[in-house]
Amino acid sequence: MHVDGLRWRPLSRREPTIEGLDLAIPPGQRVLLAGASGSGKSTVLRALAGLLDPEDGDGEGLVPAPSRPGERGLLLQNPVHALVGATVARDAAFGPENAGLPRPELTERAARALEAARVDLDPERAPLDASGGQQQRIALAGALALRPDLLLLDEPTSMLDAPTAEGVRRAILAVTGRRTLVVAEHRIGPWLPHVDRLIVLGPRARVLADGHPDQLFSHRREVLIEAGVLEEEAAAEEAPGPVGPSETVAALRGVTVPARGLTAPQDLELRAGRLTALTGPSGAGKTSLLRVLVGATEPGAGAVSRPEPSQIALVPQDPEHSFVATTVREEVLASPWATDEDLADELLQRAGLAPLAGAHPHRLSGGEQRRLAIVAALAQRPDLLVLDEPTVGLDARRRREVLELLREATARGTAVLAASHDELLVAAADARHDLPAPAPGAVPTPAPRRVPADALNPLTLSLIGILAAIGSFAVQSWQGGLLALAPTVLLAPLAVRSLRGAALRLLPILLSAAGLAWTTALLGEAPALSGEAWLVGLKEAARITAFVAPGVLALASVRPTPLGDALGQRLHLPGRPVAASVIALVRVGHLGRQWAAILEARTRRGLGGPRSPRVLAGATLALLVDTLRGAEQQALAMDSRGFATATRRTWAAPSPVGPADLLGVGIAAGLLVWPLLAEMLVGAA
């Protein structure tokens, strides 16, 4: 593996991000790539993966694309971007599917990769619901399934707490074996004992130092410190001197959130001018407790005292979710509760953001965005500031900058609570509150009851809905319309899982039908609201119900993944668009959570309720920004697993058609002709 004179300038930048990089990596070497944020580590990894797209920028000396799918495995910082499957097993099979491997081999490779990456989860679980550590291991399995010769890892543990990160690191090192390994990381300590070579990058991916870690540590120490790779013996963050008693701003008493696994009652007092760190292993319910504190959710038990909503500021884990303005300064003053312009300018100055006052908030770097969100929160002069993981994924210098801002907040008399697993932040806090580990195996979701309709191929289920809809156009009279509904009523039990579920699905239909009856009676050709008009309305209501109800009932048994399998294998639609559409549909739960978080962040800033058109428009834009940014990372992860060339991909699961489908087709044909027969019966009577 070697690059000579690599240069890269993205079209959106004036300056190159890599300027003349020469690098030779012999097979089997383990390389640690270090350097501060913005030094171009990620771009170098992308280049080594052969995934820099000449359409995206000007490049010289680019590494050619892999000669076979998945030859070079790539793992990204945020595993959420790597996940594509509805289940763990299906996710691991994605690469082999792209490579067009036959089903038996593909299944075996996926299973082995999951084992090697130490994913000890039920293969039928949804990866997007797993914990961060598990997700990163699933992503590792996804890369391994294609048997890569080279593993490229981009800060694979920076989003994880220390014990979880250690687990992921062990899994990575265990699977590396004789493979070549290149890890980019800004916290190098834990990797050092396991690598043969340390390369320190400066701005524009210039090599500042290159050699065995021991040698660099003894001879080039000053370079490592200057590059921000090695922290100077961090003058242990001044433990704040004894502070006098201060007033309690908010408190939790005996609070539990059983739905999130937090069953032990929690007592917590937040005092003015104090920084409290909320810690606990992942899955302990830190975010849930924050939500209870700010009043976003009700606790299972216990009491909460908190200031008025205008006196609470919340900085969510993804601060860009709350951005609403087009310049940094407007962002700080966006909340109706942030009225003091002088304060805003002063805070921007303190946060080092003053030179960026006119920049677009979404164009800032990750660290700058965190600081902006905190500044915007402080501009509201809150009594209580609540932050969720404010330093996650940042390098040492940027973490300290965030900490300084939190100090600024306490100096202004604000009570600050930060959920965090960052030891730097925890050490600097005035108080610390630990949450216990969640009870193991908490809240198993019961499998939904199976119904006969589940046995049908998604295409058969679709055919039932489509033919029934076409058949409904034969309805001409209210008597015929009501008779046309009879088979739907008789067959409904075959597709209904529970009475409640059926009511949830059917109620909107009946309301729409009633609305249509009313509209027809009011605005039809017959005199408005006459007896005649109401009978036409009744006919329309019956017709529209016959149109939609069979389809809606049958669709309750259709899942995106089997639908994609059917479209690809039975209808032979092009594999890439079908697979991509399934990936998008599988993310709906995740998108729904993002949407809720975005609306929440806006409401908390006093920008309006979820019914305000302005808030809805802003939230849609924020969801799109988040989704599109993610799409770039996702595309990268998918291409490293061979998706770009997957025009002849295979499918991990078959799309079976059986005797039940014959019956289903019969039902579909029956629903097509029945309304016509019903009209004839009514006409004859």
Place this chain on the structure above:
Amino acid sequence: MTRYRTVDLLVTVLIGAAFGVAFLGYGQLYTLIGPLTAAFKPAEGLLAGIWFLPAVLAALLVRKPGAALLAEMVAAVLSMLLGSQWGWGTAVSGLMQGGGVELAFLLTRYRRFTLPVAVLGGVLSALLEWGWEKVAYYQEMSWAFSGTMLAFFLLSGALLCGVLGWAASRALIATGAVDSLASGREAARAVEA
């Protein structure tokens, strides 16, 4: 030009999925104008344009043949799977709405991605969608009222889909979220020049 890179494909389908989710929240807008539409159904046409947004945004951002149709179909299928009260009618609506916008950009042979084309797309979608709703849902509505509804549809298509969609695409380009797409690259070149 017509080759879909993974990022193009993914952005297209994710625009559809994101709107599929946002649409659930948009139901709130209908309750806002509920009193008006109960008395005069054609007024509901005033909101019609928001449903065509995935199509126009995908076309303006990705700039590939088929993007508008694919994004709108993903949004429609998603609504359908989540239990939309219009069942398979939703899929036909997706075809009409995506098809209308697609047609507008096809007429320029995918060379122009400007406000007037976006407005034309919104108008064509409105026309097709109105035709489908007339056939499927409002057969018995008198032609006078149906005509009024068409006027509202066209207005909404032009404004809420065309103008708002175009403005949203500008806002998204400004955030830098689409720098790797054709639309973002053009913006980047314009800045450089």
